[in-house]
Amino acid sequence: MTLLKVQSISKNYGKLPALDNISFSISEGTALGVVGESGSGKSTLIKSILSMESIHSGHILFLNQDIHKLKGKQKRELYKDIQIIMQDPSSSLNTKLPVWKSMVEPISNFRDRKDTLYPNLSLFDIAKKVGKMVGLKEEHLTKYPHELSGGQKQRVSIxxxxxxxxxxxxxxxxxxxxxxxxxxxxxxxxKSLKKELQTSFLFVSHDLTAVRFLCDEIVVLKEGKLLERFSSDDVLKEERHDYTKQLIRYTAI
Known part of the structure; x- marks a missing residue:
């Protein structure tokens, strides 16, 4: 089943094309990697999928709903099923709160999902349950962001x-x-969570080695254009685009 379908989307900043006729899809339970250097359009693509940026043409469908046509409650409902983990985990953590409160903020905003997934559990018990899934101990949950290492903060963000x-x-x-x-x-x-939760991933990175490890398929962006799409098993094949080969050399696969 197709979960996300990006259909011929384009986005300009003034006269500068950020995304140029981009198309791809993600099936339920699969992971797609998007690789490219800085300026390739990766960030604009993410913002477009999250409806944080408008697009000038094309469509982005999630479960056959056009994301950019959703408004109000419909748009809010979308964020039950699309979440993002940022490069800097601190950006999603409130420095004035113990991290467990930041962990459960999404679930506290959607009480119906809470009642379905965690019946009769308090928010702190939910934090303990989810924290255990990512390798955090209960003692970590009551700490503040500045008291945790970078890796621990990223686990909180996950x-x-x-x-x-x-x-x-x-x-x-x-x-x-x-x-x-x-x-x-x-x-x-x-990788373990993907298997356990059967969640689909869109993994955006400049690191082709990491993307190859985690993803089933890979698309390559350069200057807003999609150069090629291939299976992660086919990264090293001779027919790869010259730009992809350059990324391979940079990441020493």
Whole structure:
């Protein structure tokens, strides 16, 4: 079943094209990686899918609903099933609150989903349950963001993202700000969660190695254009685009 369908979308900033006739789809339970250097259009693509940016042409369908035509309650309902994990975990954490309160903010905003997923559990018990899924101990939950390491904060951010059991999780460079050893741990965690929750991933990154590890298929963006799409197993095939080969050299696959 097709979960997300991006149909021929284009977006300009003035006369500068940020996205140029981009099309792809994501099926339920699969992971698609989007790779490209800075300026390739990755951030604009994410904002367009989240309806944070308008598009000049094309359509973005989630469960056959045109995201950019949704308003009010319909648009709010969308965010039960699409969540994002940011590059900087601190951006989703309130510095004045213990992290468990930030973790359960999404679920507290959608009481019907809370009652379905976590019947009779308090918000703190939900935080403990979701925290355990991402490898956090109860003692971590009552700490403030500045008291946690970068890897621990990213685990909190992931817990926040999965608390609603979304059907699509957008990963925006989730490991790029972490030490290499911690990056590997977070990627392993995400792979495990994908299998456990059967959530679809849209993994946006400049790191082709990380994308190859986590995703079933990969699309390559350059200057707002989609150059090619291929299976993660086919990264090293000779027919890859020259730009893709350049990314491969940069990430030492």
């Amino acid at each position: 817990a926040r993202g999965i608390s609603l059991h979304p059907r699509l999780l957008i990963l925006d460079e989730p490991t790029s700000s972490l030490d290499v050893s911690i990056q590997a741990q977070i990627l392993m965690l995400l």
